[in-house]
Amino acid sequence: MTASPHTSGTFTPQPGAAPLATQVLAQTRMETKLLLRNGEQLLLAIVIPVIVLVGGVLAAEHIGLSFPAGPVDTLTPGVLALGVMSTSFTSLAIATGFERRYGVLKRLGASPLPRSGLLMGKVGSLLAVEVLQFAVIGAVAAVLGWSPTPGVVGAVGAVLVVLLGTAAFASLGLLLAGALRAEATLAAANLVYLLLLAGGAVVIPSTDYGAFGHVAALLPSGALGNGLRAALMDGAMPVVPLLVLGVWTAVGTVLTSRTFKWE
Amino acid sequence: MVDDLTMRYGDTLAVDGLSLEVARRSITAVLGPNGAGKTTTLETCEGYRRPQQGSVRVLGLDPQADRRSLLPRIGVMLQNGGAWSGVRAVEMLRHIATLHAHPLDVDMLVDRLGLGSCGRTPYRRLSGGQQQRLALAMAVIGRPELVFVDEPTAGMDPQARRATWELLEELRGDGVTIVLTTHYMDEAERLADTIHVIDHGRLIASGTPFELTRASGGSTIRLVVTEPFPPGAPASLQDSLGPLTEVHAVNEQSLLITGPADASTLATVSAWCEQHGVLPESLSLGQRTLEDVFLQLTGRELTK
Numbered sequence: 405m406t407a408s409p410h411t412s413g414t415f416t417p418q419p420g421a422a423p424l425a426t427q428v429l430a431q432t433r434m435e436t437k438l439l440l441r442n443g444e445q446l447l448l449a450i451v452i453p454v455i456v457l458v459g460g461v462l463a464a465e466h467i468g469l470s471f472p473a474g475p476v477d478t479l480t481p482g483v484l485a486l487g488v489m490s491t492s493f494t495s496l497a498i499a500t501g502f503e504r505r506y507g508v509l510k511r512l513g514a515s516p517l518p519r520s521g522l523l524m525g526k527v528g529s530l531l532a533v534e535v536l537q538f539a540v541i542g543a544v545a546a547v548l549g550w551s552p553t554p555g556v557v558g559a560v561g562a563v564l565v566v567l568l569g570t571a572a573f574a575s576l577g578l579l580l581a582g583a584l585r586a587e588a589t590l591a592a593a594n595l596v597y598l599l600l601l602a603g604g605a606v607v608i609p610s611t612d613y614g615a616f617g618h619v620a621a622l623l624p625s626g627a628l629g630n631g632l633r634a635a636l637m638d639g640a641m642p643v644v645p646l647l648v649l650g651v652w653t654a655v656g657t658v659l660t661s662r663t664f665k666w667e
Numbered sequence: 668m669v670d671d672l673t674m675r676y677g678d679t680l681a682v683d684g685l686s687l688e689v690a691r692r693s694i695t696a697v698l699g700p701n702g703a704g705k706t707t708t709l710e711t712c713e714g715y716r717r718p719q720q721g722s723v724r725v726l727g728l729d730p731q732a733d734r735r736s737l738l739p740r741i742g743v744m745l746q747n748g749g750a751w752s753g754v755r756a757v758e759m760l761r762h763i764a765t766l767h768a769h770p771l772d773v774d775m776l777v778d779r780l781g782l783g784s785c786g787r788t789p790y791r792r793l794s795g796g797q798q799q800r801l802a803l804a805m806a807v808i809g810r811p812e813l814v815f816v817d818e819p820t821a822g823m824d825p826q827a828r829r830a831t832w833e834l835l836e837e838l839r840g841d842g843v844t845i846v847l848t849t850h851y852m853d854e855a856e857r858l859a860d861t862i863h864v865i866d867h868g869r870l871i872a873s874g875t876p877f878e879l880t881r882a883s884g885g886s887t888i889r890l891v892v893t894e895p896f897p898p899g900a901p902a903s904l905q906d907s908l909g910p911l912t913e914v915h916a917v918n919e920q921s922l923l924i925t926g927p928a929d930a931s932t933l934a935t936v937s938a939w940c941e942q943h944g945v946l947p948e949s950l951s952l953g954q955r956t957l958e959d960v961f962l963q964l965t966g967r968e969l970t971k
Contacts, residue, residue, distance in 0.1 A: 415810065416841045416842055418768075419739050419768075419812055430765040441753055515738065
């Protein structure tokens with residue numbers, strides 16, 4: 405077919421994958437952009453945590469709820485934990501569920517982007533959104549009088565809890581998204597989020613739950629909340645919460661890698 | 668390229684011992700009705716599915732084992748979907764371009780496929796034809812050696828169809844190998860260097876469009892009548908015509924006769940009509956089309 409009248413040289417093959425770092429960065433940017441463009445996701449990521457923080461602090465002052473360390477200092481680490489949970493679990497599960505439904509994962513599966521690169525892109529976008537959440541929630545908390553002094557150990561502990569909490573919830577979110585249909589994922593991810601918000605010791609310390617507190621502390625939500633409170637309020641290295649989150653991450657990752665369906 | 672491929676879904680045999688080869692720098696059409704096993708075969712070549720039996724080699728590579736080295740070299744156009752619902756058309760194309768080392772110029776491709784007017788439209792609000800064109804653009808943006816396109820013009824208006832055909836022809840001219848599935852005869856006849864006709868997961872004919880349509884007994888007579896044929900109609904006409912011709916019932920009111928379409932055959936057909944009180948609405952003589960080939964091979968019509 406060399407005699408084709410259509411020879412132009414425009415489409416002469418020159419295949420090749422972009423460097424992995426370029427691909428991962430592009431994927432991170434794309435996913436972050438899409439997440440921030442979605443109104444419901446933004447509500448979940450920013451608006452609800454801010455409402456919980458402001459509402460919680462005002463309510464505590466009005467009805468005289470007693471937090472030994474004061475309402476802002478007690479609630480803010482929990483609200484940061486809530487932000488991590490909403491992004492790395494609910495948002496990720498819903499987004500990934502619809503990516504499966506719309507063939508995005510299938511299409512990217514035929515692109516040069518490897519699956520590990522896709523996963524790195526997702527983690528990158530989760531962390532980018534979390535930084536944004538922390539900036540907003542932290543600013544609102546500061547206005548309400550939050551001034552944490554965690555010290556070096558507490559700061560390192562907080563970062564570790566956030567990273568491991570993100571990993572644990574992301575693996576569980578992907579477990580949902582990879583097994584259920586998109587609508588079922590949407591419903592389940594929101595339901596689990598609400599249940600954990602109410603009874604998962606994420607915003608309120610597990611010690612305030614009575615006997616159930618021992619169970620709540622072993623939930624990923626309780627471990628994330630307790631871990632951030634220990635790190636930011638007491639400047640401690642939250643060893644037990646980190647261990648709990650590590651176990652959840654391992655369980656979630658193993659189950660997800662065995663059950664995840666790309667189509 | 669594909670050798671003795673067999674694929675099963677539950678009790679359904681989707682691909683049944685299929686073997687076919689594709690020449691480089693050519694357009695190969697895999698033609699067949701819906702459910703013939705076209706997409707399954709294509710997706711096995713693309714590495715989405717593991718051959719249950721037989722083997723597949725693409726550019727000399729195993730689509731499963733050598734997936735990472737194969738993927739950058741091929742372009743894939745899915746039958747539907749493949750983009751986030753909230754992503755803008757050009758944004759999506761630019762993203763796929765970024766994943767490649769030497770992508771085509773995005774604006775040029777957008778222009779060629781007429782996607783400029785909907786470039787900022789979210790994917791979910793694109794028309795079916797616009798989504799198809801975007802999918803095609805995503806398949807070729809990375810300057811692949813080989814492109815798999817699944818039903819490329821399904822749902823496109825005639826103008827978009829022509830633009831797509833011209834693009835595919837230009838790709839071939841520049842040395843890209845193209846494998847397309849289609850159930851449109853005209854598409855296969857116009858574009859393909861080689862056509863593989865498949866049905867029920869089996870290869871039933873292969874050749875150039877010319878070979879398939881003009882080969883032995885290349886002419887046809889098509890008889891359409893005003894009222895349904897009397898009982899036993901195709902058989903009695905076949906008896907009158909003798910063994911050199913073949914009679915196929917297309918539907919209750921039309922027949923296709925292949926073989927030597929000369930004056931004596933026409934005379935026999937007219938005589939048969941008179942004898943059976945059948946009133947012809949039209950009796951036409953013509954070259955065999957791919958549609959006729961398919962009917963002859965399977966006893967069914969390809970489309971509808």
